[in-house]
Amino acid sequence: MKNHFLLLLAGIILSLSGCVKNENNATAEHKVITDDLNKNVVIDSLxxxxISLAPNLTELIYKIGAGNKLIGNTLYCNYPEEAKHITKIGDMITFDYEKILSLKPDLVFITVEGNVKDSYEKLLKLGVKVFVSNPRNYSGIKKTIKDFGNIFNLEKNADQIISDWDIRYKKITDEANKLPHRKALFIIGLNPVIVAGKNTFINEIVTTVGLENIASDSPLNYPIFSREEVLKRDPEFMLMTGMSSDEVKDNLKGIKEWKTVKALKNNNVIVVDPDMYLRPGSRFIDAIEDLFRKINPHHQEYPR
Structure with a gap:
């Protein structure tokens, strides 16, 4: 369980499969695409x-409509359902390079903050073509989907997806701007208390729905707060990932220093899906809509 949490956290400090139609299964023209390491990657043919080495990239590959090209991914690639049945070549840190070579990939997708530099260098030494995508915010996610559209000759799909995202994003921000900005804290772990700071993907989700992240003044992406500091800042909402809502709430209520914290007194503990909220990928808009519903359960436009 600890290793799973560390891998999730590594992915942070580093998406719904859409109904899109494949535009062209023919050979793509020669292209040179710049990846997120600012490296020019030559795509000679479609x-x-x-292979995808990160769950968020796997989700984006399916979203663009290229899931049928995926022959390998990681143990943590579990969405959409089809991703579970793809050949597993390791977790996000350790990979079976012999298996990767045996699959004869045309291209391997890797990230920066979820994977490690050694994996990238090892693949290059083995002669594998690698494309680095490292979305860290909404703009980065849109860049990645455009890159994938370009790589797979599915540019129209990419434009359609981004247009839909932008419409939904604007609707949320318009509604959020009408409401008071309440204080919130997104907790990553309790021992010690690790929270999401300003320069994080999670912070963008929190602030997009109109909440004020009380950890945004920290220079660290994921600072450690004392229990007393949380009490002092007194968030109106506490957000945390977990599969069992009751278990998470019981754990928070069991911390004696927090008995008077507004979020706990008013039962404003929001438990969210870790995969949806911790992966900067195609479910970003789903996450902000989900959170908006959870903090505004009686909103007419987004009924819970």
Missing amino acids: PKRV
Whole structure:
């Protein structure tokens, strides 16, 4: 369980499969695409066999409509359902390079903050073509979906997806701007208390729905707060990931220093899906809509 949490956290400090139609399964023209390491990657023909080394990239590959090209992914690639049945080549840190080579991929997708530099260098030494995508915010997610559209010759799909996202994003921000900005804290772990700071993907979710992140003044992405500091800042909402809502709430209520914290006194503990909220990928808009509903259960436009 601890290793799973560390891998999730590594992915942070580093998405719904859409109903989109494949535009062209023919050979793509010669392209040079700049990845997120600012490296020019030559795409001579449409990739037919690709591997993803991060769950958020796997979700984006399916979202763009290229899931049928995916021949390998990680143990943590569990969404959409089809991703569970793809050949697993390791977790996000350790990979079976012999298996990767045996799959004969045309292209391997890797990230920066979820994977490690050694993996990237090892793949290059083995002669594997690698494309680095490292979305860290909404703008980065849109860049990645455009890159994937370009790589897979699905540019129209990318434009359609981004247009839909932008419409939904604007609707949320318009509604959020009409409401008071309440104080919130997104807790990553309790021992010690690790929270999401300003320069994080999570902070963007929190602030987009109109909440004020009380950890945004920290220079660290994921600062450690004392229990007393949380009490002093007194959030109106506490947000935390977990599969069992009751268990998370019981754990928070069991901390004696927090008995008078507004979020706990008013039962404003929001438990969210870790995969949806901790992966900067195609479910970003789903996450902000979900959170908006949870903090505004009686809102007419977004009924819970």
